[in-house]
Amino acid sequence: MDWGMQNRLSRIIKPDTGRTVMLAVDHGYFLGPTTGLEKPGDVVRPLLPYADTLMPTRGVLRSCVDASADVPICLRVSGGTSILGDLANEGITVSMEDAIRLNVAAVALSVFVGSALEKQSLLSLAKLVDEGTQYGIPVLAVTAVGKDMVRDSRYIGLACRISAELGAAVVKTYYCDGFEKVVNDCPVPIVIAGGKKISEQDALILASNGIKSGAVGVDMGRNIFQSENPVAMIQAVRAVVHNDEAPDKAYDMYQTLAAEGSDKTPEPA
Ligand code: 5RP
Numbered sequence: 001m002d003w004g005m006q007n008r009l010s011r012i013i014k015p016d017t018g019r020t021v022m023l024a025v026d027h028g029y030f031l032g033p034t035t036g037l038e039k040p041g042d043v044v045r046p047l048l049p050y051a052d053t054l055m056p057t058r059g060v061l062r063s064c065v066d067a068s069a070d071v072p073i074c075l076r077v078s079g080g081t082s083i084l085g086d087l088a089n090e091g092i093t094v095s096m097e098d099a100i101r102l103n104v105a106a107v108a109l110s111v112f113v114g115s116a117l118e119k120q121s122l123l124s125l126a127k128l129v130d131e132g133t134q135y136g137i138p139v140l141a142v143t144a145v146g147k148d149m150v151r152d153s154r155y156i157g158l159a160c161r162i163s164a165e166l167g168a169a170v171v172k173t174y175y176c177d178g179f180e181k182v183v184n185d186c187p188v189p190i191v192i193a194g195g196k197k198i199s200e201q202d203a204l205i206l207a208s209n210g211i212k213s214g215a216v217g218v219d220m221g222r223n224i225f226q227s228e229n230p231v232a233m234i235q236a237v238r239a240v241v242h243n244d245e246a247p248d249k250a251y252d253m254y255q256t257l258a259a260e261g262s263d264k265t266p267e268p269a
């Protein structure tokens with residue numbers, strides 16, 4: 001792997017722990033004004049000091065994130081469909097040149113293995129990897145799961161391995177029973193997707209299970225920004241991911257921080 005790509009990956013997966021807490025705020029690209037993300041700038045600002053990487057769309061990055069923010073960006077570059085259409089019918093929405101202009105550390109695209117459009121999404125992944133390789137930009141493949149697909153280790157393992165085979169540098173996928181095998185069979189690092197909002201306790205258990213099974217971190221959105229106290233929640237997730245904190249201890253931490261009112265925006269240094 002060339003120096004530039006390695007350097008960008010090291011900004012995302014922190015070398016001191018080999019782990020990462022990515023904050024996903026790209027939901028609007030197919031969901032529109034997602035609950036909790038109506039004002040992305042206001043949501044993201046207090047969370048940024050605790051995010052190892054931010055995953056937005058180009059539009060939100062440009063219009064809502066301070067360009068002086070010291071956070072690596074994993075830019076969502078696939079889309080072209082909405083929740084009202086066929087979600088698998090995505091294409092590449094940002095040129096590599098514009099991604100570079102935005103100084104990204106990585107680009108992200110969804111693949112829809114098992115859908116009627118799997119070939120289209122996998123060829124888009126391969127094309128993006130070719131373009132990224134030219135400039136040292138790693139690609140994160142998001143293994144999206146269609147409505148009719150079972151999220152078991154056989155299916156998730158298939159989607160992760162194919163993504164890695166086509167050149168993804170990191171894979172984002174859903175945790176499932178037997179996840180150790182999914183990790184073992186995938187030659188590149190895996191981050192766990194948060195998925196729909198669940199209780200804070202359950203989300204911390206999910207993150208912990210993923211880490212214990214070998215994931216290098218999380219790429220979590222709704223379970224952070226839809227939390228009662230997002231700033232407390234992201235810190236609790238960090239404790240699980242970077243310090244191997246037990247989920248019950250991390251939940252205690254969440255409650256303590258929430259009671260202290262940790263959702264106040266930190267004063268600039
Ligand atoms: C869709 C996505 C989402 O846009 C988002 O990144 C998911 O994050 P979360 O499930 O944690 O809310 O990846 O496939």
